[in-house]
Amino acid sequence: MSKVNNIPFSCRRCGSCCRNIQFIEALSDYHNGDGICKYLDQETNLCRIYETRPLLCNVEASYETFFSQSLKWEEYLKRNYEGCEMLCQKKKS
Numbered sequence: 083m084s085k086v087n088n089i090p091f092s093c094r095r096c097g098s099c100c101r102n103i104q105f106i107e108a109l110s111d112y113h114n115g116d117g118i119c120k121y122l123d124q125e126t127n128l129c130r131i132y133e134t135r136p137l138l139c140n141v142e143a144s145y146e147t148f149f150s151q152s153l154k155w156e157e158y159l160k161r162n163y164e165g166c167e168m169l170c171q172k173k174k175s
Contacts, residue, residue, distance in 0.1 A: 102172070106138065
């Protein structure tokens with residue numbers, strides 16, 4: 083579990099983000115044209131390369147590298163949760 087300022091990011095482990103990477107240029111080598119990360123275990127929704135996953139897949143590291151100068155951690159978490167919710171809703175429809 084990642085945390086900045088002692089506030090953790092709580093992943094649902096639903097796999098929705100890993101099933102929708104087709105629009106992320108930096109992750110284009112991680113899927114075979116279907117948008118689903120080839121390292122996602124689709125039965126468990128867990129990453130098979132979790133310890134060496136791309137920087138963009140690591141919420142805390144992404145924040146510290148790309149967003150800490152422009153967003154507070156709490157706002158970054160809020161946006162991540164909103165994106166997660168949108169992906170989960172997409173999955174249901």
